[in-house]
Amino acid sequence: MKRDFISIADYSRDWVEEIFKMTGDIKAKQKNGEVYHPLKNKNLVMIFQKPSARTRVSFEIGMWQLGGYALFLAPADIQLGKREATKDIARLFSRYNDGIMARLFAHKDMLDLAAHSHIPVINGLTDLLHPCQIMADLFTIKEHLGRITDFKIVFMGDGNNVAHSWLNMASNIPFHFVLSCPKGYEPDQTVLEAALAADVGKIEIVHDPFDAVKDADVIYTDVWASMGQEEEQKKRDKDFRNYQVNANLMSMAKPDCKFMHCLPAHRGSEVTDEVVDSENSIVFDEAENRLHVQKAIMVDLMG
Numbered sequence: 001m002k003r004d005f006i007s008i009a010d011y012s013r014d015w016v017e018e019i020f021k022m023t024g025d026i027k028a029k030q031k032n033g034e035v036y037h038p039l040k041n042k043n044l045v046m047i048f049q050k051p052s053a054r055t056r057v058s059f060e061i062g063m064w065q066l067g068g069y070a071l072f073l074a075p076a077d078i079q080l081g082k083r084e085a086t087k088d089i090a091r092l093f094s095r096y097n098d099g100i101m102a103r104l105f106a107h108k109d110m111l112d113l114a115a116h117s118h119i120p121v122i123n124g125l126t127d128l129l130h131p132c133q134i135m136a137d138l139f140t141i142k143e144h145l146g147r148i149t150d151f152k153i154v155f156m157g158d159g160n161n162v163a164h165s166w167l168n169m170a171s172n173i174p175f176h177f178v179l180s181c182p183k184g185y186e187p188d189q190t191v192l193e194a195a196l197a198a199d200v201g202k203i204e205i206v207h208d209p210f211d212a213v214k215d216a217d218v219i220y221t222d223v224w225a226s227m228g229q230e231e232e233q234k235k236r237d238k239d240f241r242n243y244q245v246n247a248n249l250m251s252m253a254k255p256d257c258k259f260m261h262c263l264p265a266h267r268g269s270e271v272t273d274e275v276v277d278s279e280n281s282i283v284f285d286e287a288e289n290r291l292h293v294q295k296a297i298m299v300d301l302m303g
């Protein structure tokens with residue numbers, strides 16, 4: 001039976017810890033210059049409906065480092081669901097490839113792709129979720145805090161795809177997740193309710209940003225308008241203006257509070273230069289770990 005990686009909610013804490021163990025080994029091998037080719041002669045096809053720097057490069061390079069090959073398809077290439085039905089692409093690509101990584105708008109298309117393909121499908125972001133990002137994020141927290149439980153993380157801003165995958169992670173692992181958003185920008189009700197029902201992590205929505213960040217070990221933010229929401233940019237800039245992560249807000253958290261951002265950052269909007277470039281910012285460790293953690297996920301699913 002093939003396995004997909006569409007949502008962290010489909011997996012357990014044990015699996016996350018197993019992937020982190022593999023990630024540590026794979027990262028060490030790469031740092032030591034060891035050749036490690038568990039995916040020799042395998043290939044990954046990558047379908048992108050949206051732009052990307054980190055996801056594209058980390059998957060493509062990651063696959064090459066594992067001894068395999070990755071094929072990049074830009075938004076105009078196959079026009080999933082327009083030029084050809086998603087289920088036909090799923091069946092077709094299952095004949096050519098060993099795995100699919102996709103970055104799509106509609107989450108339903110990701111589920112269709114997975115349902116109709118005979119090879120593993122990895123979610124490289126949809127409007128609903130961004131699971132690879134949060135795997136890399138929690139691994140980065142483990143490196144910096146020395147643990148994956150019992151910390152407080154405050155997600156400042158929009159209840160978006162990145163926030164949803166954090167909620168999924170908090171339904172597996174006991175940490176304190178606070179989402180601080182303006183009214184009207186709460187996360188998807190179904191995702192939130194499932195995380196609350198799991199009763200594993202402590203989950204709160206706190207609209208006041210200053211109340212939210214008290215005692216935070218990590219403050220996390222993301223863009224105010226995600227890909228596909230560009231026409232709402234002006235309204236969102238107004239609605240989110242009190243949610244900027246700046247030095248003043250950071251000073252309200254724990255003294256050694258880390259700053260995280262999935263990137264790309266809109267410097268001067270959701271975060272100031274002084275915070276992104278500060279000593280407590282771990283955004284590039286986080287971005288680097290996309291590579292290592294995704295290599296572990298690919299080995300697990302495609303090896």
Ligand code: CP
Binds near residue numbers: 052053056262264
């Ligand atoms: N964080 C992230 O997924 O970056 P890209 O959009 O550049 O892939």
Ligand code: NVA
Binds near residue numbers: 125160162222262
């Ligand atoms: N929420 C952002 C994440 C980008 C990596 C978006 O979907 O555009």
